[in-house]
Amino acid sequence: MTVPSSHLLIVAAILFSIGVAGFFLRRNVIVVLMCIELMLNAANLTFLAASRMHTLDVAGSRPDLQGPIFAIFVIVIAAVEAAVGLALVIALYRRKQTVSLDAAVDLKD
Amino acid sequence: MANALFYLMAAVCVLAAVGVVFLRSPIASVLALLTSFFCLATIYLLAGFQFIAAAQILVYAGAIMVLFLFVIMLLNLAHPPKLEAFTFSPANVRRGTFTIVISAGLLALGVVAVLSSSTAAVAAEMPPAGIDAIASPNGPDGSAGGGLANEMFSRYLLPFEAVSMLLLATAVAVVVLAKRNRPGMKPAGPEQASARHAP
16 A cells, blocks of 8 residues: 555544544433544554554654554553443443433532 | 555545444444444555554454443443434534534644645555564564564563553452442432432
């Protein structure tokens, strides 16, 4: 593939913006968590695009491994975030019988 | 051919991401997100990251999405109640404006930053082994024994161990959070729930 790495970065920016929009628009906690996953994936794509850029355009063909390594860490953190977030969803549902963020305003009021 | 596949996958990925946000049913959102993740894995593969593509499929499609589906099924949320139509109430307008400003601003920032940086118009062909080979005969400095695994367990050992501790702590925390009867806390029984919904 000879697509310039900047196109990967632009795809990542679009994905991140969609994730941000969903994070603010949706009231369903599960969909909000999915939007966070989307944003983490966009960050991953950015890491990998930067690594590819360093490998192919800057450093000859020497593999740049920082991008893939941090992408692995981001994947692990996404799994952790999903586990904790879904446990919170279950706890919220048990107390409020709903998964709407509009019900989780006890600390705000 | 590979370039065309990349643009196709990027388009499908973005469309599926839009679907995650705008589809009504959570199940449909999960399936859209799954589509998006598969397309992203293809993009990783095309860009020369074979191990990351495999990890993306295994961890996201195999584990995280199943977790989401499991919770949706467990809480019986597959068929959400019919919502009232969208209205231009002040709260909705405020939220929509805020969302558009924030996300469009971030998008513009990202695109401008990318376009204003000087990068090659066409990337070189990637090395056939990919960028993230687990073990490669030559290290980054030309020494023997490079590759992802070597880096991970030498230079990045401390973050690796920190992430393992994070996983352990998460396992404990999730058990504590999702446990049914905690001492000193009244479980929300059905009578309380019905009382709350009565008025």
